[in-house]
Amino acid sequence: IELPSGRKVILSDTVGFISDLPTHLIASFRATLEEVLEAEIILHVRDVAHDETEAQKADVADVLKSLGVDLETRDEGKLIEVLNKSDLLDEDAAEAYAELATRDDNIILTSALNGAGVEELLSRLDDLLDGDTTSLHLAIEPQDGEAIAWLHRHGNVRQSEPDDDGITHVDVDLGGPEMGRFEKKFPLIVRGALAEFADAAE
Numbered sequence: 340i341e342l343p344s345g346r347k348v349i350l351s352d353t354v355g356f357i358s359d360l361p362t363h364l365i366a367s368f369r370a371t372l373e374e375v376l377e378a379e380i381i382l383h384v385r386d387v388a389h390d391e392t393e394a395q396k397a398d399v400a401d402v403l404k405s406l407g408v409d410l411e412t413r414d415e416g417k418l419i420e421v422l423n424k425s426d427l428l429d430e431d432a433a434e435a436y437a438e439l440a441t442r443d444d445n446i447i448l449t450s451a452l453n454g455a456g457v458e459e460l461l462s463r464l465d466d467l468l469d470g471d472t473t474s475l476h477l478a479i480e481p482q483d484g485e486a487i488a489w490l491h492r493h494g495n496v497r498q499s500e501p502d503d504d505g506i507t508h509v510d511v512d513l514g515g516p517e518m519g520r521f522e523k524k525f526p527l528i529v530r531g532a533l534a535e536f537a538d539a540a541e
Contacts, residue, residue: 342465343458346495346512351378375408379514380467381418387436387448388427419445419463426450473518474510477532481505486525493517 341347353375375381383399385392422436425448433448440448447463449456472495479486487507490496495512502508513521522529 340461342461342468344465344469344495345497346465346468348464348468350382375403377516379417379516380464381408382421383418384421384423386424387422387432388424417467419447419460419467421460422446422448423451425455426452468514472512472514474512475529475532477509477511477528479507479509479528481507483525483528486521486528489521489524493521 340350383396385396389395420443422440425433425436428436436448440446444463447456447460449460451457477486477490487499487509490509490511490513491499493513494517496509497512498508498510500508
């Protein structure tokens with residue numbers, strides 16, 4: 340999806356959660372939920388109109404904790420609680436949840452049906468990602484086309500222009516995890532960019 344800033348991000352849905360998940364199934368889910376463990380931001384989408392919404396929240400917390408993600412102690416900048424189905428709430432409940440959301444920037448009251456709160460959610464994602472972003476100018480040789488494709492898939496490419504020598508100049512924003520993965524996968528390109536920056540600073 341595209342955020343208000345123009346940054347493109349990938350949203351990945353997980354399997355559903357159930358209470359009292361058997362140990363052998365937790366082991367199976369671990370591989371499926373690796374994306375949760377590596378995600379820059381976790382969106383915990385709740386059905387707040389459901390009678391058992393608090394119990395469901397506890398079930399999700401328990402399963403994630405068994406997988407190594409503690410929602411209570413996790414960095415707040417990595418978790419947004421999305422209180423969905425606000426359109427089904429009665430007036431008192433809607434006001435109570437709205438008040439809760441006003442006290443915490445990482446709680447967003449939404450309705451997927453009528454779009455309420457969605458713009459606020461996208462803006463909040465933008466804000467959180469801005470705090471952990473590295474901006475790079477890269478000069479990528481013709482033989483490194485794989486790196487350009489990788490940046491388009493995983494980063495926010497603001498500009499990508501080839502010059503007369505076939506070198507592609509890329510301005511890109513990378514989140515923390517993506518920056519680490521790019522540096523590991525294409526170390527020579529990153530090293531060249533850092534050397535160029537150091538030369539320019541002298």
